[in-house]
Structure formats: C-alpha cells, structure tokens
Amino acid sequence: MIPARIVVAPDSFGGWKTASEIAERIATPLRAAGLRVVTRPISDGGEGLLDVLQSASLLDRVEHRQAYGPHGEPRGGLIGWRQAVPIIESSTWLRTLARPHAPWSASSAGLGHVVASLLDTPGTIGLGGSSTVDMGLGFLRAVGARLLDRRGRPIDGTARSLWSLHRIEVSPGLLHNWTVWSDVSTPIERGAVAYSPQKGVAPDHLAYLASGWAHVVNVWERWRASHALPRHTIGHLGGGAAGGLGYTLMQLGAHLKLGAPTLTALLLPDLCADDLVITGEGCLDATTGESKVVAAVALACERRQAALVLVVGSVxxxxPDFGDILVCADAARANATASSSRDTAFMHTIQVLVERLSGSTRDQSPQAAREGRRSQ
Known part of the structure; x- marks a missing residue:
C-alpha cells in the first residue's frame, strides 16, 4: 500500500553527508516517483544542529561569532537565534579539525568564550561532537571561574590539569537559565572510557583519565557542600557528553536534556498513523539505542503508530531491530561495480526502496527484513 505521506527524517551519515543532504538524496527519487514527501532531517544535539533547525525554518536568524578552537586557534562560527534565545552548536568550537588529535592539550575554552558573551540572556547549547576530554575546565576559565591548585595557584584549562585541581571558585547558578541538548546519554562515570578513545586517548591511558574525572567530581562535591547545595547525582544521563562538559554545565545550573528525543519531538510534531517515516544513520549498532536519532524516531513512530523504514550505511x-525494512548502502555498494562511488551505491539502494514503496516490487515483510539484515 502506498503511504499517504512519507516523512524523511534521517540523522547525518557521520563524516560523509549531513542530515539535510541525506534527506534530500532520499526524497528526490521518491518525489520523482510521484510520492508525497516531506523532509525533516534531525540532529541529536551535536554536529549538524543548526543545519537541521534551519532546514525546518525554526531559526529567526543566524550570526557569526569569533572565538577559538580546542587548541587556541582562532575560529569563527555561527550561532542561531530562535525567539530571542541563542542556540549554540558546541562542536563548532570543540572539534579538532587537524589530525592526529591531541586530547590532553585540547580545551573547551573556545565554547566558553562564546557563552560568556551571552550570559545576560537564556540560551541553549547543543552538546556533542567534541575533541576535548578536559571535563569543562577550559570552559570554566572562559566564563570567569577560578581554578586553583592546593597552593592557590591558577591551573590551565586542559586535561593535563585534572589532577592538579583543588578548588573551584564560581557563583552557583551561573547557567540557571540555560538548556543543554546532549548528544549522548552516557553519565559522567562512564564517559571517559566510552568516548575518549575516538578522541585520541590511548587505551592504556583510559583508567588514568577516568581517575582524573573522578577527582574533579570530588572537587565539585566539595564546592557544592561549601555553597550548601545537595550532593549531585553522578549517574545523570548526558553528564559524560563532550568530554565531561555535560557534567560541569549541570553544576553551573544548566538544565540538561537528551538531544535526540527533544529534537525529534520538536521537528516531528505532526506525525500520525498514516505516515511512513524513513530515518537512518551511518552505522546501526549497539550504540543506536543510547538516545540516538534512530532510536528516538522509532519511539515516536511507535507512539503515533506510524510505519518506519531504516536506511543505514552499515550494520x-x-x-537493534527497529524497522520493517532495512536497506544497507554498504551491501548495495558490494553488489555494484568496483568503480561505483559511495554516492552511486547509496542512490542505488534508495532506488530499490522507491520501487518497493511505489508498488513496483512486492512489499517486504518485517520477518524478511530481519532475515535480510542477518544475511548482510
């Protein structure tokens, strides 16, 4: 049965195409086949946040801000405004553009400089896509906090100083009117081990880094006690985002939410049972269920009784088993000629999907989809 409306709502295919680009590549041949299609690219709050908000016409304006990258290099970027509230995509200033990564010397100060210029207004930070593991020390220095060692001497804002930190001097509630959309649900106690390897931390240094994060948590607890604040729950979802910065933002009073479900609700408000939703990501794996876009869209479809199709780069x-149809671009590429590009292979996969949805081929059952995935 041909759906009344097809909603194309993918995440980005990391390192290849943005969510908006993927959405258009899926939507174009569907429209050409005469199907009714709307595109709603979605972000988990990390890289690509402003792009999807602009695509949905949810930003009133964007403006340029100049700050620094994680190694102090001058870097400009855009912030968005919606209903007089700034929305900052943190990866603009937290992501290392050059390789190899140098996580121990990377700092979150650049993002802190941007936020410091906006402290007189409520704001939103999309948190994720970072190359930092400094647990927000650089950010703290940039917004005016004093970070001191046991002798009362200032320390720098990098991961090398985690163990030197003895006292934090900053006013409680500095970010009480700010909201954070975290791209992961990982709490602070698991963040160092979960994501630091992809930022360049060697496997035999992970325990050392985790101990540094635990030390900073203890310093924060002393700070909370000195201000008569209750102990903070370290298991809060999202605390491990952006190299532990999520936890630090919560200490400053920011309200942390999981980005994928929050943005899915914002971008798919009119989803209904007559819709067929196409979502996807670069790789469908065990982490997909940890508050990623595909999981959030699948849950929204379940609640609204909308049909769901997954298009992914690899499995x-x-x-997890979310959709009725699973189309793997990697599998299509393997069946294509050796000279075919990734884009050509992806579009071949989408054409197969178009034929199924337009009735040119027999609809694939959920059981067949599951068997097809296992065979790939």
Whole structure:
C-alpha cells in the first residue's frame, strides 16, 4: 500500500553527508516517483544542529561569532537565534579539525568564550561532537571561574590539569537559565572510557583519565557542600557528553536534556498513523539505542503508530531491530561495480526502496527484513 505521506527524517551519515543532504538524496527519487514527501532531517544535539533547525525554518536568524578552537586557534562560527534565545552548536568550537588529535592539550575554552558573551540572556547549547576530554575546565576559565591548585595557584584549562585541581571558585547558578541538548546519554562515570578513545586517548591511558574525572567530581562535591547545595547525582544521563562538559554545565545550573528525543519531538510534531517515516544513520549498532536519532524516531513512530523504514550505511554488532525494512548502502555498494562511488551505491539502494514503496516490487515483510539484515 502506498503511504499517504512519507516523512524523511534521517540523522547525518557521520563524516560523509549531513542530515539535510541525506534527506534530500532520499526524497528526490521518491518525489520523482510521484510520492508525497516531506523532509525533516534531525540532529541529536551535536554536529549538524543548526543545519537541521534551519532546514525546518525554526531559526529567526543566524550570526557569526569569533572565538577559538580546542587548541587556541582562532575560529569563527555561527550561532542561531530562535525567539530571542541563542542556540549554540558546541562542536563548532570543540572539534579538532587537524589530525592526529591531541586530547590532553585540547580545551573547551573556545565554547566558553562564546557563552560568556551571552550570559545576560537564556540560551541553549547543543552538546556533542567534541575533541576535548578536559571535563569543562577550559570552559570554566572562559566564563570567569577560578581554578586553583592546593597552593592557590591558577591551573590551565586542559586535561593535563585534572589532577592538579583543588578548588573551584564560581557563583552557583551561573547557567540557571540555560538548556543543554546532549548528544549522548552516557553519565559522567562512564564517559571517559566510552568516548575518549575516538578522541585520541590511548587505551592504556583510559583508567588514568577516568581517575582524573573522578577527582574533579570530588572537587565539585566539595564546592557544592561549601555553597550548601545537595550532593549531585553522578549517574545523570548526558553528564559524560563532550568530554565531561555535560557534567560541569549541570553544576553551573544548566538544565540538561537528551538531544535526540527533544529534537525529534520538536521537528516531528505532526506525525500520525498514516505516515511512513524513513530515518537512518551511518552505522546501526549497539550504540543506536543510547538516545540516538534512530532510536528516538522509532519511539515516536511507535507512539503515533506510524510505519518506519531504516536506511543505514552499515550494520554493526548488537544493532537493534527497529524497522520493517532495512536497506544497507554498504551491501548495495558490494553488489555494484568496483568503480561505483559511495554516492552511486547509496542512490542505488534508495532506488530499490522507491520501487518497493511505489508498488513496483512486492512489499517486504518485517520477518524478511530481519532475515535480510542477518544475511548482510
């Protein structure tokens, strides 16, 4: 049965195409086949946040801000405004553009400089896509906090100083009117081990980094006690985002929310049972269920009784079973000629999907989809 409306709502395919680009590549051949299609690219709050908000016409304006990258290099970027509230995509100033990564010397100060210029207004930070593991020390210095060692001497804002920190001097509630959209649900106690390897931290240094984060948590607890604040729950979802910065933002009073479900609700408000939703990501694996876009869209479809199709670049171990149809671009590429580009292989996959949805081929059952995934 041909759906009344197809909603194309993918995440980005990391390192290849943005969510908006993927949405258009899926939507164009569907429209050409005469199907009714709307595109709603979605972000989990990390890289690509402003792009999807602009695509949905949810920003009143954007403006340029100049600050620094994680190694102090001058870097400009855009912030968005919606209903007089600034929206900052943190990866603009937290992501290392050059390789190899140098996580121990990377700092979150650049993002802090941007936020410091906006402290007189409520704001939103999309948190994720960072190359930092400094647990927000650089950010703290940039917004005016004093970070001192046991002798009362200032320390720098990098991961090398985690163990030197003895006292934090900053006013409680500095970010009480700010909201944070975290791209992961990982709490602070698991963040160092979960994401630091992809930022360049060697496997045999992970325990050392985790101990540094635990030390900073203890310093924060002393700070909370000195201000008669209750102990903070370290298991709060999202605290481990952006190299532990999520936890630090919560200490400053920011309200942390999981980005994927928050943005899915914002971008798919009119989803209904007559819709067929196409979502996807670069790799469907065990982490997909940890508050990622695909999981959030699948839950929204379940609640609204909308049909769901997944288009993914590849399937890893532990991948959840969300959709009725699963189309793997990697599988299509393997069947294409050796000279075919990734884009050509992806579009071949989408054409197969178009034929199924337009009735040119027999609809694939959920059971067949699951068997097809296992065979790939």
């Amino acid at each position: 890893g171990s532990g991948a």
